[in-house]
Amino acid sequence: MSLAPRAVLVHRTTEYEELVSHHGTHGQAAFFLSSRGRDIEEVAERHHRARRAIAEVTAAIPLTWRQARVERADLDRFLFAPEDVVVVVGQDGLVANVAKYLSGQPVLGIDTEPGRNPGILVRHRPAQAAALLRAAALGTAADELTMVEAVADDTQRLVALNEIYLGAAGHQTARYRLGLEGDGGVVEAQASSGVLVGTGTGATGWVRSVWQERGGGLRLPGPTEDRLLWFVREAWPSPVTGTSLTAGELPAPSRLRLTVESERLIAFGDGMETDAVELTWGQTVDVGICRERLRLVG
Missing domain, CATH: 2.60.200.30 (Probable inorganic polyphosphate/atp-NAD kinase; domain 2)
Known part of the structure; x- marks a missing residue:
């Protein structure tokens, strides 16, 4: 009996999360950014957009599939399996970061910020995740980079x-x-x-x-x-x-x-x-x- 596919969702810590982790609170992070002429609301909105994209992609994973999540900083300690379908949610560079750890598993690139990212490797929107996951499981042709x-x-x-x-x-x-x-x-x-x-x-x-x-x-x-x-x-x-x-x-x-x-x-x-x-x-x-x-x- 073969294993059900496993969707491995790859993401990275957002700038907002890094700021709050470093400064302790939202207010202190806001003060730090304002002293440098930046508004934390723009940073926070990008954070919320990324988290909404992750939630939408997670909801699109078939119920019969297994799931795993890995942050960029932990990629070198994560063990990918042959039956994995890798879903990168973020920037183009995140696809490059994960590529070295793979051995032929299909990769879906989901763009969290269309217009901000070039979209060369993260070519799709969160709403397309369900169809793309089904296609990947069926072995749909992929670009061999x-x-x-x-x-x-x-x-x-x-x-x-x-x-x-x-x-x-x-x-x-x-x-x-x-x-x-x-x-x-x-x-x-x-x-x-x-x-x-x-x-x-x-x-x-x-x-x-x-x-x-x-x-x-x-x-x-x-x-x-x-x-x-x-x-x-x-x-x-x-x-x-x-x-x-x-x-x-x-x-x-x-x-x-x-x-x-x-x-x-x-x-x-x-x-x-x-x-x-x-x-x-x-x-x-x-x-x-x-x-x-x-x-x-x-």
Whole structure:
């Protein structure tokens, strides 16, 4: 007998909840915001809108299904199961935050603030949740979004939906050797503020901003395309460091290889610096397309 599907509702603490937790009361939080020219009523309304969306989505879950809830800060301690249907209620970035913990489970993105969020990954409204849940349970076709991974020589592995950053903590000068794995080509010693490797989904965010600064010479990949873009940020020329390898495409199965020449570098994905892989002098890390993909319904 197979298990009934489990709807896992993913959300994050609202700004209002964080303010009240920090300052103790609504009134003290209101005073703090007013001293900075902000009105707590706008923050509170956004909080209530998010909570109404969560309540509406929860009510749409079929009675025969199991349910679970997880806050963003607890994702690294939550165990997803193969039969889960993941419902992300919030911002686009929350879908990216959960993607690295999944292994093929369908994801529904519910936008709590249409018009405020781009809606690239949270494509639906709370009122659509019931139909989307039924469709996900029936295995309705989903977009298979390309992800990026970094694998270190000590088996540490990092997966991201948008991009992976490799560099120094605090974005100070990172020293390393950079080249393409196994192509017998140029390997260059560099000093820079880090290397960014991004997907087509990431091409709507951080990767796009770097791409625009470089003049848009490379074609941006699509979200489902097996191709990444990589950029070296602020490479510094010196007698022992070069600037000839600063951007490029990374089609499957190519890998970008970085060998650490600093005491400590880190790699983190999708802006989650608190969940970083640490790398020390002499270690190598390969970055390329991940075998897993994010299954985004609708």
